[in-house]
Amino acid sequence: DGGITQSPKYLFRKEGQNVTLSCEQNLNHDAMYWYRQDPGQGLRLIYYSQIVNDFQKGDIAEGYSVSREKKESFPLTVTSAQKNPTAFYLCASSILGGWQPQHFGDGTRLSIL
Amino acid sequence: AQSVAQPEDQVNVAEGNPLTVKCTYSVSGNPYLFWYVQYPNRGLQFLLKYITGDNLVKGSYGFEAEFNKSQTSFHLKKPSALVSDSALYFCAVRDMEYGNKLVFGAGTILRVKS
Numbered sequence: 001d002g003g004i005t006q007s008p009k010y011l012f013r014k015e016g017q018n019v020t021l022s023c024e025q026n027l028n029h030d031a032m033y034w035y036r037q038d039p040g041q042g043l044r045l046i047y048y049s050q051i052v053n054d055f056q057k058g059d060i061a062e063g064y065s066v067s068r069e070k071k072e073s074f075p076l077t078v079t080s081a082q083k084n085p086t087a088f089y090l091c092a093s094s095i096l097g098g099w100q101p102q103h104f105g106d107g108t109r110l111s112i113l
Numbered sequence: 114a115q116s117v118a119q120p121e122d123q124v125n126v127a128e129g130n131p132l133t134v135k136c137t138y139s140v141s142g143n144p145y146l147f148w149y150v151q152y153p154n155r156g157l158q159f160l161l162k163y164i165t166g167d168n169l170v171k172g173s174y175g176f177e178a179e180f181n182k183s184q185t186s187f188h189l190k191k192p193s194a195l196v197s198d199s200a201l202y203f204c205a206v207r208d209m210e211y212g213n214k215l216v217f218g219a220g221t222i223l224r225v226k227s
Contacts, residue, residue, distance in 0.1 A: 104149075
C-alpha cells in the first residue's frame with residue numbers, strides 16, 4: 001500500500017540534545033511538509049519542500065532543520081535551540097498543484113525528559 | 114493572508130441526528146478548501162475538498178460540505194451521525210502564494226452520543 005511512514009511513534013529528548021524525526025513516502029509525491037500540532041492550535045507549518053535539494057521555511061521554522069536529499073524522504077531535526085519541542089509532529093506529502101489534497105503520516109509524539 | 118476559523122471548539126450531537134461543523138474562511142482569490150478528520154494519536158485523513166463547481170461537495174464516510182461564497186463559509190455536514198464519527202475535525206484552505214501550504218483552523222471536536 002502506498003503511504004507515508006513516520007518513525008518513531010514516540011520520542012524523548014534530553015536537554016541540549018538534537019533529535020531527528022523520520023518521514024518516508026512511497027506515493028511518488030514531489031511536495032512534502034512538516035507540521036507541528038499543539039492542543040487547541042491546529043497545525044502549524046514548520047518546513048516544506050517542493051523538489052529534491054530545495055526547501056523553504058514555514059511559519060515556525062526556528063529551532064528546526066530539514067533536508068531533502070531524496071524524493072521519498074524528508075527528515076526533520078529538532079535542535080536544542082527549540083525551547084518548547086513537546087508536541088505532535090505530522091509529515092505530509094502531495095502532488096504539486098493547489099487542488100490536490102495532502103496525505104498525512106500517523107505522526108511522532110515528542111516529549112522532553 | 115489566508116485564514117480559516119472554526120467557531121466551535123466542540124459540537125455534541127445524538128446518534129442518528131444530522132450534524133454540522135462550521136468553518137469560515139478569508140482568502141484572496143478563489144478558495145481551495147479542505148476538510149480533514151483526526152482520530153486520537155493518528156494523522157489527518159482527507160474527507161473532501163472544494164475547488165470549483167457545485168456548491169455541495171460529497172466526500173468520504175457520508176460526509177458532505179456546503180460552500181457559500183457570499184457568507185465565506187464551508188460547513189461540514191452529515192445527515193445521520195454515527196458514534197464512530199466522534200473525532201477532531203479540521204477545515205483548511207490552500208495558500209497558493211506560499212508553496213501551496215495548508216492553513217488550518219484550530220479544529221472542532223465532534224462528540225456523537227448513543
